[in-house]
Amino acid sequence: MGYLQYPFAQHALVAAALVAITCGLIGPFVVMRNMGFAVHGTSELAFTGAAAGLLLADNAVLGAYIGSLVVAGLIGVMGVSDRERDSTIGVILAAGLGLGVLLLSFYQGFAAAATNILFGDIFGVSDRQLLLLSAIGLGVAVTMVLIYRPLLFASLDPEVARGRGVRTRLLGVVFLFVLALTVAGAAQIVGTLLVLSLAITPAASAQRLSSSPLVVAGLSIVFALVAADGGLFASLVVGTIKPSVFVAGISFAFYLVSRLIGPALTTRRRRPPSPVEA
Amino acid sequence: MGDRQTGASDEAVRLASATLEFGERTLWRDLDLVLRRGEFLAVLGPNGAGKTTLLQVLLGLEPLTGGTALVAGRPPHGGNPHVGYIPQSRPFERDLPARGRDIVALGAKGERLGLPFAGPKTRRRIDGAIASVGATAFADAPVGELSGGEQQRLRVAQALLGQPSVLLCDEPLSALDVAQQEIVMGLIEGYRRSAQAAVLFVTHDINPVLELADRVLYLVDGRWAAGTPAEVFTTERLSELYGTCVEVLRIGERLVVLTDTAGAVCEHHPEASYLHEPKRG
Numbered sequence: 001m002g003y004l005q006y007p008f009a010q011h012a013l014v015a016a017a018l019v020a021i022t023c024g025l026i027g028p029f030v031v032m033r034n035m036g037f038a039v040h041g042t043s044e045l046a047f048t049g050a051a052a053g054l055l056l057a058d059n060a061v062l063g064a065y066i067g068s069l070v071v072a073g074l075i076g077v078m079g080v081s082d083r084e085r086d087s088t089i090g091v092i093l094a095a096g097l098g099l100g101v102l103l104l105s106f107y108q109g110f111a112a113a114a115t116n117i118l119f120g121d122i123f124g125v126s127d128r129q130l131l132l133l134s135a136i137g138l139g140v141a142v143t144m145v146l147i148y149r150p151l152l153f154a155s156l157d158p159e160v161a162r163g164r165g166v167r168t169r170l171l172g173v174v175f176l177f178v179l180a181l182t183v184a185g186a187a188q189i190v191g192t193l194l195v196l197s198l199a200i201t202p203a204a205s206a207q208r209l210s211s212s213p214l215v216v217a218g219l220s221i222v223f224a225l226v227a228a229d230g231g232l233f234a235s236l237v238v239g240t241i242k243p244s245v246f247v248a249g250i251s252f253a254f255y256l257v258s259r260l261i262g263p264a265l266t267t268r269r270r271r272p273p274s275p276v277e278a
Numbered sequence: 279m280g281d282r283q284t285g286a287s288d289e290a291v292r293l294a295s296a297t298l299e300f301g302e303r304t305l306w307r308d309l310d311l312v313l314r315r316g317e318f319l320a321v322l323g324p325n326g327a328g329k330t331t332l333l334q335v336l337l338g339l340e341p342l343t344g345g346t347a348l349v350a351g352r353p354p355h356g357g358n359p360h361v362g363y364i365p366q367s368r369p370f371e372r373d374l375p376a377r378g379r380d381i382v383a384l385g386a387k388g389e390r391l392g393l394p395f396a397g398p399k400t401r402r403r404i405d406g407a408i409a410s411v412g413a414t415a416f417a418d419a420p421v422g423e424l425s426g427g428e429q430q431r432l433r434v435a436q437a438l439l440g441q442p443s444v445l446l447c448d449e450p451l452s453a454l455d456v457a458q459q460e461i462v463m464g465l466i467e468g469y470r471r472s473a474q475a476a477v478l479f480v481t482h483d484i485n486p487v488l489e490l491a492d493r494v495l496y497l498v499d500g501r502w503a504a505g506t507p508a509e510v511f512t513t514e515r516l517s518e519l520y521g522t523c524v525e526v527l528r529i530g531e532r533l534v535v536l537t538d539t540a541g542a543v544c545e546h547h548p549e550a551s552y553l554h555e556p557k558r559g
Contacts, residue, residue, distance in 0.1 A: 028375060146391050153388040156376050160436070163337045163363040163446075165356025166389045207375045211420040214394065216375050 003236040012122045013229055015130045018137035019185040020198060020228035024221030025144045026182050027203025028213065029175065032155040036200055038075065038176070039183055041089035043195035045071040046184045048100030050117040050192070055107050060117055061129040064184040064192075065136065071096065072180035076173045120191035120244040122232065133185055140181050143174070151175060152213055189228055190244040197248040198224050205255040208262030227251040288315045290350060290444045290476030291336060297344030298331060304500040305331055308345070311495060311504060315443060316474040318467075320487050320507070323497035324537075329480045332497070333446050336478070337363060350443055357389045362442030362475075364450045364466070367430045372422040378432045379417040382408055385439035407435040411465050427458030434465045445469065447479045451486055459486050484511065485532045511535070 003009045030039055049067015050060040057063070071092060078088045104114050116124060125133070144151075153161040154168040162168050179199075186198045202223035206216045231247030238246075291313040298305040305328030313319050321329050334340040335347055338354035347353065350360035362385075370381075385407070386400050396404065408417045411431040416424055421432065430450060437445065447466065451459045467490055470477050479487055484494070484507065494510045496503045498519045503510050510516070511533050516524040525536040 032375060145393055149387075149392050149394045150389050152394055153384045156370075156374065157381060157384060159365045159368070160363055160384070160433070161389070162339060163356075163365065164389045165338065165358070167356075207373070211375055211377045211380075213376055213380055 007127075008123060009232075009236060011127060011130045012125070013232055015125075015133045015137070016122060016189050016228040016232050017225060018134050018141070019182070019189055020224040021221055022137050022140040022144070022182045023186050023198040023228075024202055024224035025141060025217065026175075026179055027199055027220045027224065028206065028216050029151060029155055030179065030200055031203045031207060033172075033175075035085075035179065036196065037086050037089055038179065039196060039199045041075070041093040042068045042071045042180045042183045043187055043192045043199075044093050045096040045100075046180075046187045046195075047117050047192040048096045048103065049184075050187070051100045051103040051107065051114070054109070054113055054117075055103050058109070059129070060113065061125060061132060061188055064117070064187055065132075065181065067096075068180035068184040068187075069177065072176045076176050116191070117187070118191050118193050119242055120187065120189050120194065122189045122243060123235075125188055129188075133188055136181050137185055140178050140185075143178055147171060147174060156213075189232070190247045191242075194244045194248050197244075197251040198228060201251040201255050202227065205251075205258035208255075208258035209265055223251065223254045227254065287351070289313075289348070290315050290317070291478060292348040293345065294347075295345035296335070296342050296347055298328060298335065298340070299343045306497055306502050307500055309502055313444075313476045313478060313493075315476050316470065317492045318470060318477045318479065318487070318490050319493050319495060320484060320491040321478060321480045321495045321497065322482070322484055324499075325482075327497040327499065329497060330448055333363075333448050333478070333480060336444075336446055337361065359440055360443045362437035362440060362445045364430075364433055364437045364445070364447045366449045367426055367433070367451070367453050369426055369453075370422045370424075370429055374420070374422040376421050377418050378413060378421050378424060378428070379404060379408060381421050381429075381432050382413075382417070382435045382439060385436035387440075403439060407439045408432075410438070411435040412461075425458075427454050427461060430454060430458070430462050431465065434462060434469075438469055441473060443473070443475055445475050445477045447477065449480055449482065451481065463487065463490070484535075488531075488533060507533075 030036060046064040046068040049070070050064040052067065053063015054060045074092050075085065075088055107113065150161070150166045151171050153164070154166050154171050158168050183195050183199060186195045190197055203216065203220040205223055206219035209219060210216050227247050227250040230250050231243045234246040235241055235243035289312060291311065293309050293311040296309040297307045321332060323329050331340055335342055336349050336354050338356045338358065349358060352358070383394070383396055383404050386396060386404060408414055411434050413428065413431050413435060416428055417432070421429060445466065451462060454462060463486060466477060469475060481487055484491070488507060491507055493504060494507050496510050496516070496519060501519055503515055503519050511526050513524065513526045516526055516535060520537060522537070527534045527536065
């Protein structure tokens, strides 16, 4: 418990909370839009960016952000349509990851730096970087609140959304950048390899429990928050185990429980179709 | 409905010399059409004739390459509150995280920025729209688990939520069985009568709307014909439109258009000018 008095722990918990909120917000859209692979792709390339940042400026956090934004741009330019997207991401991911490994082999510094990028090291992040993390998290949250309604329209019913004047393509690209920034932020806490445990698992769990988009969003945020801060806290207490282990574990536990109790909650809502009164 | 247009207030859609070309291909040329409020226009034609594209022009998604279009007195633009849109009945994904009422709620300014919270007044409107299509019993079920007909009723409710004066329908009956087709048709027709709305209804088959259509717009290969169903659905007129032998048969209550009938029953020379022969009583 004593750890909570230390500024480094407090700062990390606050940054993690902000990152978790953004993950919880984008998660349902990631699931709705079938963008799990995009999350994975951008996080793998946040790794490449982090490696480059480490090598060139000794700043893995900034590098991860730049890397993921470059990837979002590439996916946006090369193919946003569902069919194209996955193959585009696969191509970029493979090439980028290779580049990342190459960059790391040039890196002569601290040996644990590489594993820290892959598995996260929020307690090793400087205060200035935490500030960057929090500011970007806030920006992402504000953007999501702004575009929430049209993005929901575009994700649930794209054809009608277009007909009603929603600029679905533009929104898709904006969401791609929002997702990239969120992913790079989450990578600081759980590492690039475990980003999905914050960006998908909470939303996937929430969806098992409700069909209301707002309830799903709320639950997804709560699950991500508990997993992120709970994981950090557990790691503080245990000391020798990385937070990402606990974050992924808590997140997965939510999912298991949701899968178990979900059917009981959602099937009851399905009533037999009624004849029309009209 | 607070329509400030004078003179043209009952004019829902106006196309003047409207032309749409994609490169070498002409979808239609010099299309003239006025659709007034309360009228039902069926838009027909073979695949690729530009029926759906016509809707996209009116929705402001596709610019004309020539001529002008007006919808509710204004050039087409996205998010026009006077326009309701019912798409083809493509099913929602099974595990889509939304209930029927969430789909309907998107009709309440779902295109605006912000969070999708609905006030009590909007929620009452949504409930009303759901009840009006007889969807109250299943509006809270996950939309992906509903039948095609149920989903399409919710889409009708979504389109009617904004009380549009122009209703654009893109084959809303496709993939529905006959009973469901009648239900959905009845809802659209009921709204047209009660709100004096103009309905522009794209369909590949005239029969489900034959009794309702005041007029027909038939698009074929860059050419078009418009008039009452009785005027357009004649062997002569459609043969001229298709530029080949076409036969219009009446089988019971149904109209059947036979294209490429090998010329055996084609009594008229395709180039011969046609006569209006209103046969329908």
